[in-house]
Amino acid sequence: MRTRRLHAVPVPAAPAAEPGQETTADEPLWRHLLGARLRRLRTDRGQTLTETAERAGISPQYLSEIERGVKEPSSEMIAAVAGALGVTLLDLTVAVARELSGLRTTAERQLVRNVARVLSLAA
Amino acid sequence: MRTRRLHAVPVPAAPAAEPGQETTADEPLWRHLLGARLRRLRTDRGQTLTETAERAGISPQYLSEIERGVKEPSSEMIAAVAGALGVTLLDLTVAVARELSGLRTTAERQLVRNVARVLSLAA
C-alpha cells in the first residue's frame, strides 16, 4: 500500500471552474481502475499471473501488485502488460472511462433517491 | 527524460491474442497523452503553470514536467491536477481515448493510401 509521502499531496484549493463544469472529488484512483481492468482481462483469458507476467517481462509478484492497485506502474509497464494481454492503451482507457461513467451514473441515481427520501420525510 | 532502468522493460513476447483482436505496439505512452491533455486544458483556461500548480498543491516545475510527459505522476497527483483544472479522471480518460482513437483512424487511412500507392506502382 502506498505510504504517506514526505511531500504529501494536499487537497487542491477550489478551482476556478468554468460555469456549468462540475468537480468530483471522490472518484477512484487511476491505478485502482486500471489494475482491476487488467486483472479482469487476464482472468477472462484464463491466464495465470505467471504466464502474463512472463509475457510482459515482469515478475508475477509485481503484476499482482499492479492489478490490486498497490503499485503505480509506469507508462511503459502499462504498455508491456497491455501487450501481454493483447490489448491497447486505447482499450484500457475506454474501459476505465466506461467504468467511471457507470459509477457517476450510479451516484447520480443514488442522489436523486436520497433527495426524494428527504423531501418525503419533510412533508 | 526517463533514463533506462536497471530492470529494463523488455519487449513482451507475442501474446496469445484472441482471434480478431489486434495488438498495437506503436501507441504513444499514457503519460505523454495525459500530459498533453492537461496542458491543453490549462492553456485553454488561460491559467499559468504557477496558478494551476498552486491549486494542485505542487510545484510549477513539476507540473511542467508532468505536462511534457517527462515525469510519471502518481494517481493522486493526476487527481490533484485534475481537481485544480476543474475536470475529473473520467474527463481525462475519455479525452485520451479519443486522442488514441483518432490516431488509430489516421494510421489506418495512411495504411490504405500506402497500399494503393504500392499497387499503382506495380501496375
Next chain:
DNA sequence: GGTGAGCTTCTGCTCTGAGCGGAGCACCGC
C-alpha cells in the same frame, strides 16, 4: 540599446516508492 517582470524549463539533489527475490499462505488432488 537596456531593464524588469512574468512565465517556463533546466539542473542537481534528497528520499520515496517501484520492482523484485525469497518466503508464506491457501487450495487441491493423491
Next chain:
DNA sequence: GCGGTGCTCCGCTCAGAGCAGAAGCTCACC
C-alpha cells in the same frame, strides 16, 4: 500427511518522483 499450483506478503536496492534554485525566453517599457 505430501507435493504442486497460484497468489500474496515481506524486506530490500536503487531508479526516479518531486522540488528549490538557477537559467532561459518573451514581452513591454524607457
